[in-house]
Amino acid sequence: MNDQKIQQAYELAKERYAELGVDTDRALQTLAQIPLSLHCWQGDDVTGFENTGDALSGGIAATGNYPGKARTAAELRADLDLAYRLIPGKHRLNLHALYAETGGARVERNELRPEQFAAWIDWAKQNNHALDFNPSLFSHPQAASGFTLASYDKGIRNFWIEHCIACRKIGEAFGRELGSACVTNIWIPDGLKDTPANRRTPRELLRNSLDTILAEKIDRQYNLDAVEGKLFGLGSESYVVGSHEFYLGYAITNQILLTLDTGHFHPTETIADKISAVMLYVDELLLHVSRGVRWDSDHVVTFSDDLQLIAQELVRGNYLNRVHIGLDYFDASINRIAAWVIGARNTLRALLLALLEPSSQLRVCDVMGDYTSRLALLEELKGMPFSAVWDYFCLQQNVPVGYCFMDSIKEYEGRELAKRK
Numbered sequence: 032m033n034d035q036k037i038q039q040a041y042e043l044a045k046e047r048y049a050e051l052g053v054d055t056d057r058a059l060q061t062l063a064q065i066p067l068s069l070h071c072w073q074g075d076d077v078t079g080f081e082n083t084g085d086a087l088s089g090g091i092a093a094t095g096n097y098p099g100k101a102r103t104a105a106e107l108r109a110d111l112d113l114a115y116r117l118i119p120g121k122h123r124l125n126l127h128a129l130y131a132e133t134g135g136a137r138v139e140r141n142e143l144r145p146e147q148f149a150a151w152i153d154w155a156k157q158n159n160h161a162l163d164f165n166p167s168l169f170s171h172p173q174a175a176s177g178f179t180l181a182s183y184d185k186g187i188r189n190f191w192i193e194h195c196i197a198c199r200k201i202g203e204a205f206g207r208e209l210g211s212a213c214v215t216n217i218w219i220p221d222g223l224k225d226t227p228a229n230r231r232t233p234r235e236l237l238r239n240s241l242d243t244i245l246a247e248k249i250d251r252q253y254n255l256d257a258v259e260g261k262l263f264g265l266g267s268e269s270y271v272v273g274s275h276e277f278y279l280g281y282a283i284t285n286q287i288l289l290t291l292d293t294g295h296f297h298p299t300e301t302i303a304d305k306i307s308a309v310m311l312y313v314d315e316l317l318l319h320v321s322r323g324v325r326w327d328s329d330h331v332v333t334f335s336d337d338l339q340l341i342a343q344e345l346v347r348g349n350y351l352n353r354v355h356i357g358l359d360y361f362d363a364s365i366n367r368i369a370a371w372v373i374g375a376r377n378t379l380r381a382l383l384l385a386l387l388e389p390s391s392q393l394r395v396c397d398v399m400g401d402y403t404s405r406l407a408l409l410e411e412l413k414g415m416p417f418s419a420v421w422d423y424f425c426l427q428q429n430v431p432v433g434y435c436f437m438d439s440i441k442e443y444e445g446r447e448l449a450k451r452k
């Protein structure tokens with residue numbers, strides 16, 4: 032379709048939405064302001080650049096062997112550059128500590144400093160991406176027992192405490208350098224395959240470790256601390272120290288951010304319903320948007336009911352300025368750049384669909400108890416010409432409209448990824 036037809040389709044869609052009292056231009060203005068934090072780890076199957084030979088551990092796994100994974104930071108940045116060119120809007124990058132660039136030297140994780148991320152900072156500045164960060168408490172000899180901050184071994188605990196402290200300072204540096212607060216998210220793998228005799232002590236140890244990590248106050252203008260719980264992992268099926276309840280309590284008590292990962296709950300449990308509950312007690316949330324298939328499988332985010340429900344909650348509850356949206360999945364069985372782009376475009380599409388709701392009309396239905404009209408209206412909305420609005424947004428934002436975003440990916444695959452043997 033040429034630009035003029037995209038424009039015409041938009042004008043018709045705009046009229047249809049206006050009949051419901053929805054201002055499509057305003058929805059697009061809002062959408063253009065929402066940053067997603069793209070997870071660097073989709074580009075190389077969570078390998079990172081330490082080159083220590085440690086396999087991915089900690090109960091997470093990337094499966095598949097699609098050719099062309101990024102082998103160096105330069106390749107990863109080039110791949111990301113392409114992904115960002117295909118995603119409408121201006122977006123952030125979410126880095127993990129194991130993506131440090133040490134120039135071949137061995138720098139222990141508890142000694143990492145902003146210097147090892149200088150190239151990332153430069154790249155972020157040049158491309159106008161803000162950065163988010165994560166300490167990496169996995170794929171490392173000190174995490175071999177499966178325990179880190181909740182280890183019974185004081186030496187191990189201290190090593191990881193130091194690592195997390197180092198990471199908060201790196202997050203602070205990102206925030207200062209880039210003029211946008213970095214969300215530094217702590218997730219640990221600690222847990223057990225089989226039923227422990229003592230569930231209590233590791234949780235007390237974890238609380239104490241976190242208290243030590245967070246003891247130093249950092250200006251929230253530069254760094255925001257977040258904690259991410261989960262239900263289970265591979266090899267931690269019976270007990271996870273950092274469970275949802277643990278971190279919910281911890282985040283509220285310490286007024287830090289809570290992270291909700293969509294794959295970290297029971298398969299029939301959705302995080303959409305949790306948002307308005309936890310937002311009463313924490314200032315801000317971090318979302319890890321993922322897709323679990325039967326388990327915490329980290330599949331590429333699709334335009335699912337689950338995703339739409341989350342976006343609706345963010346918009347309906349007016350939470351967009353208090354929620355940080357990150358992606359978190361790792362699929363090595365398809366083109367990794369396409370994986371980023373598909374997941375990110377879907378997340379934005381879901382947000383747009385939510386922004387195109389006649390919110391006041393729907394709220395009136397709630398208050399009046401007119402559940403029939405509410406159902407009828409919500410179902411009608413599903414057939415509205417929302418994709419014409421989305422296409423126009425892509426046009427406005429200078430990214431490919433529709434499926435043809437795959438042309439650039441295929442071209443790059445033939446030209447660049449094919450060289451990576």
Ligand code: RNT
Nearest residue numbers: 072091165218261292359
């Ligand atoms: C693991 C968590 C965590 C990781 C990343 C790599 O279950 O979801 O967020 O996916 O830190």
Ligand code: ZN
Nearest residue numbers: 259292319359
């Ligand atoms: Zn996550």
